[in-house]
Each structure stands twice: as structure tokens, then as C-alpha cells.
Amino acid sequence: MAGELTLHVQTNKASFPVTGGQQVAYVLMEVRATEAIAHMKMPLNFGLVLDHSGSMEGPKLRNMKAAAKLAIQQMGAQDLVSVVIFDDNVKVLAPRQAASNPGALTALIEKITAAGGTKISLGLRAGLDELRKGLEGQRVNRLLLLTDGETFGDESKCLALAQEAGRQQIAITALGLGNDWNAELLDQIAGASGGGSDFVPEGKPDVILQTFQQQVLAAQATVVRNAQLVLRLAAQVLPRTVWRAAPLIEKLDHRVLSDRDVQVALGDLNRDQTQSVLVELLLPPRQAGTYRVAQAEVIYDVPGLHLSGERERSDVLLSFTSDLAQAQQSNPYVLNIVERVTAHKLQTKALEEAAVGNIVAATQKLRAAATRLLELGEDELAHTAETEAQRLERGEGMSAAGTKKLRYETRKLTQKLDDL
Structure with missing residues (x-):
């Protein structure tokens, strides 16, 4: 039976401007166990x-x-x-x-x-x-x-x-x-x-x-096994990048992407945790109106109830409008997720640049990450990023402790949303 999971889909905007060209949209899909299976406990x-x-x-x-x-x-x-x-x-x-x-x-x-x-x-x-x-x-x-x-x-x-x-x-x-x-x-x-x-x-x-x-x-707390999230795309809607956004931020490789859909293995889900995926889409030009640009579906097993291949679906509907004021209204929750993912992405790129000796590029990205982290209220991580940038400028190389702190702590940025 369905109803063991909820699938909640949001976009960075409810309405997009009518333009003559392509534009970017962010789709955030959140999956969570419901009270129907919260009592279960697997050995x-x-x-x-x-x-x-x-x-x-x-x-x-x-x-x-x-x-x-x-x-x-x-x-x-x-x-x-x-x-x-x-x-x-x-x-x-x-x-x-x-x-x-x-x-x-x-x-x-x-x-x-x-x-x-x-x-x-x-x-x-x-x-x-x-x-x-x-x-x-x-x-x-x-x-x-x-x-x-x-x-x-x-x-x-x-x-x-x-x-x-x-x-x-x-x-x-x-x-x-x-x-x-x-x-x-x-x-x-x-x-x-x-x-x-x-x-x-x-x-x-x-x-x-x-x-x-x-x-x-x-x-x-595991209650669901073998969960898979699929985002099926309408014609001319193209996926650009896919990030696991929670519980940890992680860029997913090209194997989850095709020109028709995005497929992400969520694995096991526990009753206390939300799993979320952020997809960056490239939208084709549209006339004013409301369109289904994609459909999200989660497929899962609940061994404790002897359920296999259960499904929950949600359409991704976007409106296109000529009203510029309406098109400027954004979803602050989704944008906050995007900002946190971007902060992690910047430090990841900085570490990659430093590893191949591109010190100037690494320093620039570390400082950009520090700025984002400060804006998110992550003062300690921002200080670490700035300290590592200064080490690079002095020719010392990044420290092992600083590198690992940035690598692993920025993955957890979306875990702090509940504290806001």
C-alpha cells in the first residue's frame, strides 16, 4: 500500500518569466517516512x-x-x-x-x-x-x-x-x-x-x-529499503547537475543523468531523517501558462510490512508569466539549500585546484567559499577557509586538519536548517 513515504517537491520559483531563451530552474525533492511506519524497528x-x-x-x-x-x-x-x-x-x-x-x-x-x-x-x-x-x-x-x-x-x-x-x-x-x-x-x-x-x-x-x-x-531507525528516486523529464527539459542535498551534500556523477530522466539510488531510509535531492534543470522557452516539466517518483520496499516496489509520485508544475514582478518572487527555502550546496561546491573545487598546483584559483575559490559561509552564519568554517587561503598564499600548502574539516563539515551544511 502507498502512504509509507511522503514525496515533497519544490522549485526555486513558482513562476518563471516568459523569455525567448532557455533558463535555469532548481527542483528540490524531499523524501521522508510517515507516521504509518514510524513504530517499526528492524533488527x-x-x-x-x-x-x-x-x-x-x-x-x-x-x-x-x-x-x-x-x-x-x-x-x-x-x-x-x-x-x-x-x-x-x-x-x-x-x-x-x-x-x-x-x-x-x-x-x-x-x-x-x-x-x-x-x-x-x-x-x-x-x-x-x-x-x-x-x-x-x-x-x-x-x-x-x-x-x-x-x-x-x-x-x-x-x-x-x-x-x-x-x-x-x-x-x-x-x-x-x-x-x-x-x-x-x-x-x-x-x-x-x-x-x-x-x-x-x-x-x-x-x-x-x-x-x-x-x-x-x-x-x-531504518524502516525503508532500496529506495530509488526518479525524475522523468518533459520534452526539451534538460538536466544539468544533480546533488544529494540531505542528509549530506554530495555531487552525483553523470551516471544518474540521461536526456530523459534522473535516477538516484537513495538506499535505506530511517524514520528520523529526510533524504533530499537537488536537480538543476535547463528549461526551454515557453509561452505564458502552466506546464508539467517533470514527474518525480520514489520506489521503495518496506520489509517490515512485506511490501515491495511501492510508489509515490508528484508532478513538477511550473508557471510562465509575463508579469515580471510575479516572476521575481522566489522560494527562500530552496534558495537556502542552493546556497549551502554552492558553498560545499566551492570548497570542493578549491581542494581540487590546490591538489594540481593551481594556487591562485584555489585561493580565489576558498575565499569565495568563506564569503558564502559567512553569509550562512558558519563563522568557524569561514575562518578555516580563509586560514587555508592564507597558507596557500604563503606557499605552505593546505593543512591536513583544515582540508578535512572543510571537506567533511561543509557536507553537513543542510543538516543545520532545522536550527534556523
Whole structure:
């Protein structure tokens, strides 16, 4: 039955001016679970894959152990959990088991010590092997990977394992602790599996605790699986760019685009979170009147109700007018989303320019990002962008901490809309 999700579509304007040429429109599509399934709770199949290499010695290891223990304490007897630790070797600390004896599991975690190098693929392989033992249609499969260092020589193995995890609907959350890890690799691991990646600053134990706890709670709140959003376009309406706007900002590649439609895999949805997609369209000239320029549809499964292939649709209707005053009226909510996406886009381009040695272009984009961030009230991020621009001008290069803060924190800009 339909009604488990809402699909809300807005555009940057309700009315567009009648012109003799093409013009740009932004379409924001928001998908959220309804109260009809808010009570549901799917059991977990959750794996922790934890780096305990020598560089984790000290506060990092203590904080990681505290976070892992907290994550286990959030689980119930109906959930399955496994714990794998790795350095340049791997050990299955706790094989897949019901989370019915958290005391025994946390005691094992407390005994972890730091030693050795870093070989992420070993941990991933063992962690996925444990999760595969608990693969069931009614369970939410998650792997939480934490590392503080770079892996060497096995990057391709990591990506192959992540792709395999994605095919088996095991989403990997890849967390980098501190500043000395490969952000590109963790992003690729997460992306290939349908998961996410994040930056955990060193010296902030509350952040790692909160991050682990949030990952478990988000998995427990999953109510919809295999959601896909499709935007079918009218003739001569062309897609230009597509961004995932929430819960994290992410530019989606050309594979989601065709001249007929936009297709975005949303994956799992939880009852507490809105997923949204922002599409930039190029509209053809129109005479005055109202036109359907596209139709949005979300297709999804609700395993808890034994529902598969359910659908919700919404037409995208735009008015064209010769009344210039009417055409100037805009939707401030959509424009705010566009501004936040633009701020993230600017810093992304700045990092790309800096990586290839285009210092002038990188500096300009960092300062443009800083201006946008200030306008959005993000003073701390704006200061970081300006500081990194100054470092580039002095020939010092961007700092690892500043780069990671900009890369990961600007992804979360749309999460702060509820605070406005």
C-alpha cells in the first residue's frame, strides 16, 4: 500500500518569466517516512572493524574503546554484532553473535592494545565475512570502519571489497580519526558500498562517542529499503547537475543523468531523517501558462510490512508569466539549500585546484567559499577557509586538519536548517 513515504517537491520559483531563451530552474525533492511506519524497528546485523595499529596508542585507543562499548550497549538481544580488529594483521575479536551479553563483549573490547601497521583490507574482509553469516532480508546490515592511518598497497582490494559489500546491501560507514588517513580512499569505500564517510577530530572524545552512537541509532531507525528516486523529464527539459542535498551534500556523477530522466539510488531510509535531492534543470522557452516539466517518483520496499516496489509520485508544475514582478518572487527555502550546496561546491573545487598546483584559483575559490559561509552564519568554517587561503598564499600548502574539516563539515551544511 502507498502512504509509507511522503514525496515533497519544490522549485526555486513558482513562476518563471516568459523569455525567448532557455533558463535555469532548481527542483528540490524531499523524501521522508510517515507516521504509518514510524513504530517499526528492524533488527541489526552490525559489524565493528577497528584499527588498533601502533599509532592508535594513548587517548585515541581509549576513546575508540569507549565508543565501541557505547555502540554495543545501544543494541538489543534481537541484534547481531561482530567485532574485528586489525593492524597489519587481523583478529576476529567477537564472532557474529546476538548482542544479548553486552558485558562480555565490552570486556573483550577493553583488552584491545595498540601495535603494528595498517592494512585496512584485512579488517574489511574479516568484518564482511562475519556480517555475511547474518544476512537476512529482515535485518539492517551495517559495517562501521574506524582507522587513523593510511593503508599501503591494498587500496584496490579495499575498493573491491566495498563494491562486493554494496552488492550484498552491506553499507560501510568509514570513519577517519585524526589527520593522517586517506580521505579519498575512505570516501570511495563508503560510496561503493552505499554508505558514508566522516572525519573524527583527534582530541575530542565526545565526538567519537557521539558518532558511534549515532551510527547505531540511525541503523535501528531504518524502516525503508532500496529506495530509488526518479525524475522523468518533459520534452526539451534538460538536466544539468544533480546533488544529494540531505542528509549530506554530495555531487552525483553523470551516471544518474540521461536526456530523459534522473535516477538516484537513495538506499535505506530511517524514520528520523529526510533524504533530499537537488536537480538543476535547463528549461526551454515557453509561452505564458502552466506546464508539467517533470514527474518525480520514489520506489521503495518496506520489509517490515512485506511490501515491495511501492510508489509515490508528484508532478513538477511550473508557471510562465509575463508579469515580471510575479516572476521575481522566489522560494527562500530552496534558495537556502542552493546556497549551502554552492558553498560545499566551492570548497570542493578549491581542494581540487590546490591538489594540481593551481594556487591562485584555489585561493580565489576558498575565499569565495568563506564569503558564502559567512553569509550562512558558519563563522568557524569561514575562518578555516580563509586560514587555508592564507597558507596557500604563503606557499605552505593546505593543512591536513583544515582540508578535512572543510571537506567533511561543509557536507553537513543542510543538516543545520532545522536550527534556523
